Amino acid sequence: MLSPIALFKQIAVGFVLLFAVATAQAQNDPLPSWNDTVTKQAIVEFVQATTDSAKPTFVPSEERIATFDQDGTLWVEHPMYSQVIYCLDRVPALVAEKPELKDVEPFKTVLSGDREAIAKLPMAELEKLLAATLTGMTVDAFNAEVAKWIASAKDPRWKRPYTALAYQPMKELLGYLRNNGFKTYIVTGGGQDFVRVYSESTYGIPPEQVVGTAGSTTYSYGKDGKPLLTKDPKLLLNDNNAGKPEGIHLMIGRRPIMAFGNSTGDRQMLEYTEAGDGPRFAALVLHDDGEREYAYGPAKGLPDTRVGTFPQELYDEAMNNGWIVISMKNDWGEILSEQ
Amino acid sequence: MLSPIALFKQIAVGFVLLFAVATAQAQNDPLPSWNDTVTKQAIVEFVQATTDSAKPTFVPSEERIATFDQDGTLWVEHPMYSQVIYCLDRVPALVAEKPELKDVEPFKTVLSGDREAIAKLPMAELEKLLAATLTGMTVDAFNAEVAKWIASAKDPRWKRPYTALAYQPMKELLGYLRNNGFKTYIVTGGGQDFVRVYSESTYGIPPEQVVGTAGSTTYSYGKDGKPLLTKDPKLLLNDNNAGKPEGIHLMIGRRPIMAFGNSTGDRQMLEYTEAGDGPRFAALVLHDDGEREYAYGPAKGLPDTRVGTFPQELYDEAMNNGWIVISMKNDWGEILSEQ
Secondary structure (H helix, E strand, O other): OOOHHHHHHHHHHHHHHHHHHHHHHHHHOOOOOEOOOHHHHHHHHHHHHHHOOOOOOOOOHHHOEEEEOOEOOOEOOOOOOHHHHHHHHHHHHHHHHOHHHHHOOOHHHHHHOOHHHHHOOOHHHHHHHHHHHHOOOEHHHHHHHHHHHHHHOEOOOOOOEHHHHEEHHHHHHHHHHHHOOOEEEEEEEEEHHHHHHHHHHHHOOOHHHEEEEEEEEEEEEOOOOOEEEEEEEEEEEOOOOOHHHHHHHHHOOOOOOEEEEOOHHHHHHHHHHHOOOOOOEEEEEEOEOOOOOOEOHHHOOOOOOOOOOOOHHHHHHHHHHOOEEEEHHHHEOOOEOOO | OOOHHHHHHHHHHHHHHHHHHHHHHHHHOOOOOEOOOHHHHHHHHHHHHHHOOOOOOOOOHHHOEEEEOOEOOOEOOOOOOHHHHHHHHHHHHHHHHOHHHHHOOOHHHHHHOOHHHHHOOOHHHHHHHHHHHHOOOEHHHHHHHHHHHHHHOEOOOOOOEHHHHEEHHHHHHHHHHHHOOOEEEEEEEEEHHHHHHHHHHHHOOOHHHEEEEEEEEEEEEOOOOOEEEEEEEEEEEOOOOOHHHHHHHHHOOOOOOEEEEOOHHHHHHHHHHHOOOOOOEEEEEEOEOOOOOOEOHHHOOOOOOOOOOOOHHHHHHHHHHOOEEEEHHHHEOOOEOOO
16 A cells, blocks of 8 residues: 555656646647537548548548638638728828829728728729729739738737738648648639738748639830739639639649638539549538627628628538538637737 | 789779769769750759858749740640640541531541641631630540540650650759759640640649640539539630730749740740849750751741741840750750650
8 A cells, every 4th residue: 555645646646647648639739729529520530531541531642632711711801801901001092193083982982981981882883992902003013012011900809910810720720731741722702912922921821822813914014124014904713602613723723622611602612622532521610709709691690791601501501511610619719829 | 013913903993983983973963864065054053053041042942933835845846736636636526526517617627637738727717626626525524535635646756645755854854943942833825724634744743833825614513413614715814925924923923933935935934034033044945956856946947837936036035135045956965765
């Protein structure tokens, strides 16, 4: 029989060991911000099934393509897409260059600062705003403007740069997939050139792995004879809805084996991903955490806005097809990193 | 003083050592099919300058983008682009499906087998032929057709598959660049979907790193409810001339630091590559070996055909800009692998 002191020592050693094991597990867990739910389990099982060459479900690494919608899937999209905020923020500089715009819609309303009126601008006016702020300059000038904005602009609720509103669990997931030989792509309805400016530093996704809504450019020569590429107000690819699989074919040329979205704009990408042979993984992020982020879609709670919608019929399609619905409330421990 | 036998031994050892050194050098040479000329030296020096982090000319690996035209740069393009031969070869099957085409131009002429008449088909007729054989089917059906053709069709001069007409020195160069952290891309005037079928097995370049002339696709559902992507006869990107830098921006989103071409269709890609900051490398392959391959362009010797042209003014621009002109005759030891 052990003396009390020896027993105490043994218990203490036990605790130390337990603590060490727990720490080691946490360190080995590639998805620490994901709660231990069936969702996390499904992700880990899919990765194990496709990367173990002894299994019939093995997928060669060059075929391990994973595509991610951005707004609402990789970062916060409420109450307004960051790119739209960028366009609104650009208006004063634009009007300073072209003063004749200050009495013309939609610039007049934007300059008024009346948020309700801005929110109600009809689609045709909004398109004028996008064309005026996203095209008509060289790609180098555009990249420099966006880089400057993204480094300084802040979200009013969290008072952080927009790039700090990338979801921590999704950043972990991207890294976990890449460490397992997956090639990760953003497939966004947002502007391809816009997202490319910060995709590498924010998500570890290089510009050439960003597929998005894209306009044409025109090659010409400046006064100094140097080549210029200028952004045209002419749409080449509307990377939403059916445009997502079409854009994936154009830009990647392979069918993904994993796809993540959060709205009807991602439906066809998920369907197309699922329709291939072999193991497939399709998931939708459900915004059901009104406290820590926002609640909308079938979870209701927020008025209809212009950001991605997740109607009941999409939820039903997900259930019918066996797609994973990621509950921000239940599946995610930490939503945003603490920085 | 050494005895004659000892001297003989020493000489023999010397020969063995010399032979071993020469063999080791050949084994270490990443470009064994390139002759030891200033061209090879320029390539090796550029790679050393951009990959040595101690040098001011260092380029981080993510910026090491190298783009290659395909026809005439990576493989033989004379006397006709392989893709055009594919389209001609598809006509009998097409007419079997749609017999009403057999009396319609250009299908009638193609079926006649009259090579001279086929070569003289006007551009508008040729475009009809391309549209009929390259569009109107699903991307999966198209890929399967091209894969079947590429595995069986043979070039009449060399009696080998077209993929065996890839230039050995360029295959070595692609591998050498990749081993030095470069990302290699094909940027071709040919069909993006066509080249993607064999790019990985032929050049080690995955489909997502092939930029080419591309049409739109349409997403729909088959009778079984399964998603389909169908190739449309609608041009999205004409990846020739100014279309090359425009296509590079669309598909890659970064300016290359190295670019290789062989005709006027590559001129803007080389100009655009050269116009960036930091170290730059632009080169044109000159077809000046009428014996081992073909001689055309400023080297003359071949009649004007529909393949890439290299007029004197392009040669002059290359000289003025310090672009490298790769002489197939002088810079390449072996042109095609011996397999």
